[in-house]
Amino acid sequence: MKRIGVVTAGGDAPGMNAAIRAVVRSAIYYNLEVVGIERGYAGLIEGRCRVLDRRSVSGIINLGGTILRTVRCKEIMTDEGINKAAEFLKSINVDGLVAIGGDGTFRGASRLYEASGISMIGVPATIDNDVSGTDTTIGFDTAVNVALDAIDKIRDTATSHERIFVVEVMGRRRGLLALEVGLAGGAEIILIPEIKVDLDKICERIKRDREEGKISEIIVMAEGAGDTRLVTEHIAKTTGCEVRLTVLGHIQRGGAPTARSRVLACQFGNKAVELLAIGERKRMVGIRGEKVVSVDLDYSWREEKKIDLGRYRLAEILSL
Numbered sequence: 001m002k003r004i005g006v007v008t009a010g011g012d013a014p015g016m017n018a019a020i021r022a023v024v025r026s027a028i029y030y031n032l033e034v035v036g037i038e039r040g041y042a043g044l045i046e047g048r049c050r051v052l053d054r055r056s057v058s059g060i061i062n063l064g065g066t067i068l069r070t071v072r073c074k075e076i077m078t079d080e081g082i083n084k085a086a087e088f089l090k091s092i093n094v095d096g097l098v099a100i101g102g103d104g105t106f107r108g109a110s111r112l113y114e115a116s117g118i119s120m121i122g123v124p125a126t127i128d129n130d131v132s133g134t135d136t137t138i139g140f141d142t143a144v145n146v147a148l149d150a151i152d153k154i155r156d157t158a159t160s161h162e163r164i165f166v167v168e169v170m171g172r173r174r175g176l177l178a179l180e181v182g183l184a185g186g187a188e189i190i191l192i193p194e195i196k197v198d199l200d201k202i203c204e205r206i207k208r209d210r211e212e213g214k215i216s217e218i219i220v221m222a223e224g225a226g227d228t229r230l231v232t233e234h235i236a237k238t239t240g241c242e243v244r245l246t247v248l249g250h251i252q253r254g255g256a257p258t259a260r261s262r263v264l265a266c267q268f269g270n271k272a273v274e275l276l277a278i279g280e281r282k283r284m285v286g287i288r289g290e291k292v293v294s295v296d297l298d299y300s301w302r303e304e305k306k307i308d309l310g311r312y313r314l315a316e317i318l319s320l
Helices: 016-029 040-046 079-091 103-116 140-161 176-184 199-211 228-239 259-277 297-302 309-318
Strands: 003-008 033-037 049-052 096-101 119-124 164-169 189-191 217-222 243-247 282-288 291-296
Touching: 003 016, 003 040, 016 033, 016 096, 016 259, 033 040, 040 079, 040 103, 079 103, 096 103, 096 259, 103 119, 103 282, 103 297, 119 259, 119 297, 140 164, 140 176, 140 217, 140 259, 164 176, 164 228, 176 189, 176 217, 176 309, 199 217, 199 228, 217 228, 228 243, 259 282, 259 291, 282 297, 291 297
Parallel strands: 003 033, 003 096, 096 119, 119 282, 164 217, 164 243, 189 217
Antiparallel strands: 033 049, 282 291
């Protein structure tokens, strides 16, 4: 193996730049050349790339986003798109590709492997933490802390004005981020796609809380758990309380990565290059406990990551 590529695909996550840096500098340690693919998988189809050296990645460990940029590319899931991408990788003499992203990124990498025979190593970087085979992902800790900082501020206003706040966090299909944020933020109620709840029962609880002297509440809701606007309106109408909606949106994706996200990026990026150097063909790196591991790339996106029901129950107990 002489030359490897690195690509960031799908949604950006804080720590992607730290992962790019780790890949490039680890590759140089192993005497490998590195080519950066620009604009995600679209760059493979469009033929966009540039050589990366140690100076190319100086001063980026603390930056959010990705210096390689990323776009969501539907064409990579078509036979035509995959074939174009595979031919481009062969044309620039890439022997292995490090794909940094989430489950959609890894689906594309698996198809690329089948089409090209080029080694593919996945590095999980997604604020949703919904990739199987790893306890956590690059960017998840940062997103949690960004949302937590906002909720801490919102709670001050909620208490001052005796209001209920519904805070929408990201998570179109999964509620791992909302659960972590809700537990750490002391939310009274957490709404996630995996667990269906009776909204009227929630309203009854809120009315009971008010009768017992509780003057404010925070409801953390994953965007995929329903229409937050309608939920806000229903609670206000049913309880007679003042209810406000705050949508945190894309601020959860940006900003400087936390120490946890940076360290994971360093570990994952280095491990990915190590796997290529020893001849691994189709793997994803991850962490279990404190140990950096690797799993079959297909497992990472085919198996649904389970929600921790113990944490959900703990959040319920502590919100009483």
